[in-house]
Amino acid sequence: MEKKLRITLNKSPIGYAQNQKDTITALGLRKLYSSVEKPDTPAIRGMVAKVSHLVRVEEIA
Numbered sequence: 897m898e899k900k901l902r903i904t905l906n907k908s909p910i911g912y913a914q915n916q917k918d919t920i921t922a923l924g925l926r927k928l929y930s931s932v933e934k935p936d937t938p939a940i941r942g943m944v945a946k947v948s949h950l951v952r953v954e955e956i957a
Contacts, residue, residue: 904954
């Protein structure tokens with residue numbers, strides 16, 4: 897079974913660079929405190945690293 901990441905939007909992207917807003921949207925996060933579950937891949941990890949100041953990440957077994 898592959899690992900998954902639960903990504904939660906904890907801070908609004910308003911006032912941040914457009915590429916960070918686009919990354920939040922690409923992750924599937926729409927509203928504040930919304931969560932998505934994504935596979936633990938290098939691409940997703942890179943996206944999370946780019947907006948780490950806006951999101952909270954939990955590993956799911």
